[in-house]
Amino acid sequence: MSPRLVRFGLGLWFCAIVLFLLFPLVFLIPLSFNESEILSFPPTVWSLRWYRVLFLDASWSNALWLSVKIGVLVTILSLVIGTASALAIVRHRLPGASLLYGLSIAPLIVPSIVIALGMFMLFARLQWLESLTTLVFAHTVVAVPYVIVVVSAALRNLDETIERAARVLGADPWRTFLLVTLPALRPAILAGAMFAFFASFDDLVITLFVSGAMETLPLRIWNDLNLRLDPTVAAASCVMVAMSMIGLGIAEFARSAGLRRLRMENTDG
Amino acid sequence: MVAPLLVAPLLLLFAIFFVVPFIEIMRISFSGQGGALAGATWLMSSSLFAVIFVNTLKLALTVTLICLGLGYPAACFIAGQPASQRGIYLALVLLPFWTSVLVRTYTWALVLGREGLLNASLIWLGLADEPQRFMFTPLAVHLGMVQILLPVAILTLVGVMTELDPGLTRAARVLGASPWRAFWHVYLPMTKPGIVAAAMLLFILSLGFYITPALLGGPRHRTIANLIDLQVHQMNDWTSASAMALVLLATTIVAVVLLRWLVPDRNLHGGAR
Numbered sequence: 001m002s003p004r005l006v007r008f009g010l011g012l013w014f015c016a017i018v019l020f021l022l023f024p025l026v027f028l029i030p031l032s033f034n035e036s037e038i039l040s041f042p043p044t045v046w047s048l049r050w051y052r053v054l055f056l057d058a059s060w061s062n063a064l065w066l067s068v069k070i071g072v073l074v075t076i077l078s079l080v081i082g083t084a085s086a087l088a089i090v091r092h093r094l095p096g097a098s099l100l101y102g103l104s105i106a107p108l109i110v111p112s113i114v115i116a117l118g119m120f121m122l123f124a125r126l127q128w129l130e131s132l133t134t135l136v137f138a139h140t141v142v143a144v145p146y147v148i149v150v151v152s153a154a155l156r157n158l159d160e161t162i163e164r165a166a167r168v169l170g171a172d173p174w175r176t177f178l179l180v181t182l183p184a185l186r187p188a189i190l191a192g193a194m195f196a197f198f199a200s201f202d203d204l205v206i207t208l209f210v211s212g213a214m215e216t217l218p219l220r221i222w223n224d225l226n227l228r229l230d231p232t233v234a235a236a237s238c239v240m241v242a243m244s245m246i247g248l249g250i251a252e253f254a255r256s257a258g259l260r261r262l263r264m265e266n267t268d269g
Numbered sequence: 270m271v272a273p274l275l276v277a278p279l280l281l282l283f284a285i286f287f288v289v290p291f292i293e294i295m296r297i298s299f300s301g302q303g304g305a306l307a308g309a310t311w312l313m314s315s316s317l318f319a320v321i322f323v324n325t326l327k328l329a330l331t332v333t334l335i336c337l338g339l340g341y342p343a344a345c346f347i348a349g350q351p352a353s354q355r356g357i358y359l360a361l362v363l364l365p366f367w368t369s370v371l372v373r374t375y376t377w378a379l380v381l382g383r384e385g386l387l388n389a390s391l392i393w394l395g396l397a398d399e400p401q402r403f404m405f406t407p408l409a410v411h412l413g414m415v416q417i418l419l420p421v422a423i424l425t426l427v428g429v430m431t432e433l434d435p436g437l438t439r440a441a442r443v444l445g446a447s448p449w450r451a452f453w454h455v456y457l458p459m460t461k462p463g464i465v466a467a468a469m470l471l472f473i474l475s476l477g478f479y480i481t482p483a484l485l486g487g488p489r490h491r492t493i494a495n496l497i498d499l500q501v502h503q504m505n506d507w508t509s510a511s512a513m514a515l516v517l518l519a520t521t522i523v524a525v526v527l528l529r530w531l532v533p534d535r536n537l538h539g540g541a542r
Binding site for chain 2: 010018022028031081085103106109110113115117119122125140173201208222225229233237248
């Protein structure tokens, strides 16, 4: 076995894996443009029929709109809460900082069905179910860990002496944060925002337990799947895939731009 | 001090939406209609729970092993690329990773269904006379879960592999070891922390799977998560659901503690998500 043959074999293996990972997504796109009621492959007549249903039919467009609305609110909340916590954990040498960090990422490790069940039983008693506020806070619990992970990693890589220099030169802590720390954290915050938005936008399990009759897009899809395979689901799925691709693109761009700037600053110094 | 003020919103959010719901689970599982041990008694006596618990563990284990087997060579390939090109290959893995789990599961239902792509191709190729049943089989659940978790395996393994010193494997080769010996005695042992970390992570994530087994496995291939949902939404039995949630949580915690104990901290940072 020559090394070149090994490398070729690994390359072939990798291609097969990528095909397996991407195949269902590639298969979905032509299906969503199929005129037919039955999900047949390949489509015979192409049309935008199911996209029209998705955007014009009230039950679908309301679900899409509700998901976007919740996603935006969750993102804003997560950014504020997450960035503040990351600052406290990394910069302020809080007692028990590592314990706090562990707690803050716990919602990613605890199965979401457990979180969902606990919320459902508690909020049923408090009569908090079926409220937009509850749903937004519930999603924020699983979204904020991403912001904390990304922002605290960026903070650890950020040279603290720059902030100290600003303080020595007379800036108060708030000015230092706004003019020095925040601009340096912008890429991480943007990436965190994308992760937080999709944690909320994609969530099904928690929504299934606490939303009551309110239908988000994943819940609308879920309710439809249990009845029949409606082609509108294919169109809705394509919209979700397109959105995550754009989001991932933005997050990756922000992250690599941040890394590049960090590298430049390091070589300059 | 500013620091306590900065973490106060997080602590408040987690108290109301994470800690208190968890206490509620404990409270209900130990104080149901049937007394303090109603939940525990249900767990011990329910044959359904026993079967589904064992099935969930088995499913998590096989999915973990399949993901590691498929992912290891793929991760080797990515780690072997020059650093400047790794990003492109990683993007191909990240793309499906960031797609909704619900959407990815749904597409498998389309592929494996009675009139799905797989059956249509089998009949067109003449390999089958009539549609075969792929949905609601263990095969469907495994396919769906492996597709969802494989990127996690690859990303975790790549994180560990890119930090290795390639000089050590090269030294083994220069000193006369065959490529296989160099791999088996040098490279593989060096990646062991990564394998263990990935395995534990995959196992933890598989334990709580709800969507994929529900859609692709149907009623005959339920996991604990599906059974919890069933007890709450169909049977209206919160006590047994809470008891099961505690078992699921305890299993997860054991896995996390094992992970912390088996893998030194620094190897966990290249991890997924």
